[in-house]
Amino acid sequence: MSYCSSICAVILAMLLTTPLVWHRVHAATAAQTGQNAAAETPSRKPAMALDELSRRLETYADNVFAATNVPGMAIALAHGDSIILEKVYGVRSLVSREPVTRDTVFPLASLSKGMAGISAVLVHLDAVENDTASFDIDAPLQRFLPRFELADPWVSRHVTAADCLSHRTGLPPDAGELLKSLFGYSNWEIFKRFRQLELARQFRDDFTYQNYVFTLGALAAANAAGHATWSELANERLFAPLGMNATTSHDAYIRAPNHAVPHILQPEGFVPNTLPEREDQDAASGVFASLKDMERWIRALANDGVVDGSRVLPEKALELAFKPRNLVSTSGPTATLYGLGWQVSFMDSARVVHHQGSLGEGVNTVVALLPDYDLCLAVLTNGFMVGAPGAIKSKFEELVILGEDVQNQLPHHMELAGFMLKTMAESYGRMPPPPAIPRTAAPHERCTGVYEAAYWGRVAIEHDASGNLVAIFGNSPERRVLRHYDANVYSMEVAVPLAGPDAAFPTAVEFTCPNDKPCESVRFRRLDTEGRSGVFSR
Incomplete structure (x- = not known):
């Protein structure tokens, strides 16, 4: 935030x-x-x-x-x-x-x-x-x-x-x-x-x-x-x-x-x-x-x-x-x-x-x-x-x-x-260490694509040159890497200014991927705030 x-x-x-x-x-x-x-x-x-x-x-x-x-x-x-x-x-x-x-x-x-x-x-x-x-x-x-x-x-x-x-x-x-x-x-x-x-x-x-x-x-x-x-x-x-x-x-x-x-x-x-x-x-x-x-x-x-x-x-x-x-x-x-x-x-x-x-x-x-x-x-x-x-x-x-010292x-x-x-x-949803043996995620090609939310706008999920999933939000040119955590849950680092010049906390990113079909939605837990949902639909 x-x-x-x-x-x-x-x-x-x-x-x-x-x-x-x-x-x-x-x-x-x-x-x-x-x-x-x-x-x-x-x-x-x-x-x-x-x-x-x-x-x-x-x-x-x-x-x-x-x-x-x-x-x-x-x-x-x-x-x-x-x-x-x-x-x-x-x-x-x-x-x-x-x-x-x-x-x-x-x-x-x-x-x-x-x-x-x-x-x-x-x-x-x-x-x-x-x-x-x-x-x-x-x-x-x-x-x-x-x-x-x-x-x-x-x-x-x-x-x-x-x-x-x-x-x-x-x-x-x-x-x-x-x-x-x-x-x-x-x-x-x-x-x-x-x-x-x-x-x-x-x-x-x-x-x-x-x-x-x-x-x-x-x-x-x-x-x-x-x-x-x-x-x-x-x-x-x-x-x-x-x-x-x-x-x-x-x-x-x-x-x-x-x-x-x-x-x-x-x-x-x-x-x-x-x-x-x-x-x-x-x-x-x-x-x-x-x-x-x-x-x-x-x-x-x-x-x-x-x-x-x-x-x-x-x-x-x-x-x-x-x-x-x-x-x-x-x-x-x-x-x-x-x-x-x-x-x-x-x-x-x-x-x-x-x-x-x-x-x-x-x-x-x-x-x-x-x-x-x-x-x-x-x-x-x-x-x-x-x-x-x-x-x-x-x-x-x-x-x-x-006219007096009442309380320090x-x-x-x-x-x-x-x-x-x-x-x-x-508030930034720090995540515990991942399980010793993380469950397998859905193939990346099922996750990639463009998702939208009425208030937040669009987020594009793509591959980077290293094969990682990355999230690109709205008009921002920044490509934020998603690290696999467990099953279809990833973590994404969000900057936290008060924790240090380069400090960031990981927050959960959850894909909903039914059967063998493309993922229907992705949820960014950091965006779940009062009156706003962090769910983006394809």
């Missing part, structure tokens, strides 16, 4: 719903607060002086960096239009050992979503101000993307960009994943295939974390504003006005001499990894920025859209982006909601507007805004999710709102990292 998004979503849900002692608000109260979250509230004073807050948060960040051994980290804290804490740690790469600086460009991962939500709202507000129907974030998506269609005709006619940007379309988790990495389809080919998916969840009632569906909502806004990609819209409406001159796309990130290399976690420690291009999910996880640029971003958030005395973001845009539209969970005493690319939770009735980012290749980030206190935090790391950003975020909230969240976040590694391995 591309970038381990499914497992990252599992961890995200756990982070959002695990009862923590510092959440002092009942679910019902939080839900009611969420309904009024967009209402203007007077600024509160932090529970301690700002210099004391900065000192204690810096000390905690120092300890977290030392405890997690994450290769590099950058942290900034804004109060209104001022940066009151800024610090960089470690190295860009454990190979080059070059130090992290304010200008080091990090992958932001899902922090991109908050930027996409606000940019979509800007296009919406433009249409409202100019009294045009060019874009409405709450209008049917088909009005702006006529080619878009889902399996359910009624939902097709009613689903909106806001539904996509708040993860409430009802499509199965991670709809679209693997269609790019395994099958090589373009974004529009992926979007077209959504019509082959039955809704797995209730439309507008369930939270289902997705990257391609989210990207679709942002792309609708970009197209309405005359842009071919969301990145173009973001550059015009966010990054250029804010002076975020180093904020960029994947290709420019790779070319930048000062960029943070992602690192995955191995038994021997962190190991440098590679990051595939992310243009296909630019709005969901494809933005790259330096700490210097992120400081301008968090200043805008903490100061109601004003930077250096000039308004760059309308207050209404922030209000609409932060407005809760979906309920993530009501677990124990907590409630977490979701706006347009932003999570909204509460501590002592104070709003926390935030989002974490995680890429399986070895990136973990967070932004947390306390709008009632005019404070916003950013933490960037170039290591796999071992809890550093999340723990610092939790401490930030405690110190500002409660680092052990909790580090425990989740171990769970994530274990769950990822299991």
Whole structure:
């Protein structure tokens, strides 16, 4: 699965719903607060002086960096239009050992979503101000993307960009994943295939974390504003006005001499990894920025859209982006909601507007805004999710709102990292050793041919020069070798980015071959996911 998004979503849900002692608000109260979250509230004073807050948060960040051994980290804290804490740690790469600086460009991962939500709202507000129907974030998506269609005709006619940007379309988790990495389809080919998916969840009632569906909502806004990609819209409406001159796309990130290399976690420690291009999910996880640029971003958030005395973001845009539209969970005493690319939770009735980012290749980030206190935090790391950003975020909230150290969240976040590694391995269907005497397989000529599945498309089974069966998926040129396992069962290796630069797990491939006839179907166990079958028919 591309970038381990499914497992990252599992961890995200756990982070959002695990009862923590510092959440002092009942679910019902939080839900009611969420309904009024967009209402203007007077600024509160932090529970301690700002210099004391900065000192204690810096000390905690120092300890977290030392405890997690994450290769590099950058942290900034804004109060209104001022940066009151800024610090960089470690190295860009454990190979080059070059130090992290304010200008080091990090992958932001899902922090991109908050930027996409606000940019979509800007296009919406433009249409409202100019009294045009060019874009409405709450209008049917088909009005702006006529080619878009889902399996359910009624939902097709009613689903909106806001539904996509708040993860409430009802499509199965991670709809679209693997269609790019395994099958090589373009974004529009992926979007077209959504019509082959039955809704797995209730439309507008369930939270289902997705990257391609989210990207679709942002792309609708970009197209309405005359842009071919969301990145173009973001550059015009966010990054250029804010002076975020180093904020960029994947290709420019790779070319930048000062960029943070992602690192995955191995038994021997962190190991440098590679990051595939992310243009296909630019709005969901494809933005790259330096700490210097992120400081301008968090200043805008903490100061109601004003930077250096000039308004760059309308207050209404922030209000609409932060407005809760979906309920993530009501677990124990907590409630977490979701706006347009932003999570909204509460501590002592104070709003926390935030989002974490995680890429399986070895990136973990967070932004947390306390709008009632005019404070916003950013933490960037170039290591796999071992809890550093999340723990610092939790401490930030405690110190500002409660004024005390209630609980060290680092052990909790580090425990989740171990769970994530274990769950990822299991999700790829590692196979046990084959039997001592494998049963004979059907002749290869009965297996070869073209098989199809409505959602996935086609897979061709052919011979390679060495006589092995190989699978060729969709538009991908890659020929994946099938190794005989037992009878008509083969194994195929699937890349697992978080396990290492060249790591792969074997997954089962099962042919159904009646009597002496050509095989009728082939099943790829890796493709058996919620709402999707891995069976391809001849």
